[in-house]
């Protein structure tokens with residue numbers, strides 16, 4: 001089902017792992033649709049249902065815009081482009097080659113998730129004909145009906161990450177650059193935001209800069225893939241900066257130790273950080289917090305490990 005967010009903008013749960021884990025967004029203007037993030041190949045029925053619930057058809061989709069090519073955001077792009085015959089895929093220039101030929105992406109993701117989990121959760125990645133893709137420059141504008149969508153390069157979580165700013169609504173579609181803000185943690189004192197440091201290109205300095213650029217747009221709201229719309233993002237961004245910095249400190253403390261046993265120590269430290277942050281935010285018991293962050297603890301620890309390896313190589 002499509003959840004209305006106002007301004008002809010809708011959230012669709014892409015049904016990865018559990019309800020409330022991953023979303024994509026539909027924006028409609030003047031009979032044209034943009035889909036921001038695509039979920040996985042398994043998300044296609046949910047997205048098509050949402051389009052028809054809006055009284056529209058897939059032929060009205062003008063743009064499909066994955067914020068980056070990680071599979072919870074772009075895994076279903078090939079299938080979605082087949083279902084939407086008029087659509088152009090808009091993507092960061094560094095992500096575009098992987099949408100045209102997803103074989104490296106598939107190999108990389110299989111290394112991160114394991115063969116069995118990859119097949120179960122992501123199925124099969126489908127190539128997109130190059131002539132249907134457009135590599136978007138930083139700050140490039142796209143007309144959708146009467147409104148303008150702007151693509152903003154936002155490296156940090158990934159070097160090929162982009163966000164989409166809807167100049168009409170003021171909503172900024174942030175993929176993973178505004179962190180994780182699961183709804184289970186929303187309460188009267190506000191949301192909880194934590195960093196996601198997924199392999200293979202975590203870059204904290206670039207991320208802090210991207211957050212500056214995003215906040216300079218003065219967005220009305222940020223729409224997170226994980227998960228949902230967060231109002232008054234300027235009040236929340238400090239919490240995300242702290243979480244990025246806390247992940248950096250875990251990695252730097254680890255850098256001073258011998259690499260033996262590093263993976264397990266990183267995992268334990270990230271587990272401790274996310275569970276204690278979740279508990280301190282209030283409302284949920286540690287076991288529930290750990291359950292919600294289960295896949296993120298694993299990915300964040302792996303991403304910090306890859307970051308440390310990259311730093312070591314640079315020094316050699």
Ligand SMILES: [Zn+2]
Nearest residue numbers: 070072176225
């Ligand atoms: Zn993600």
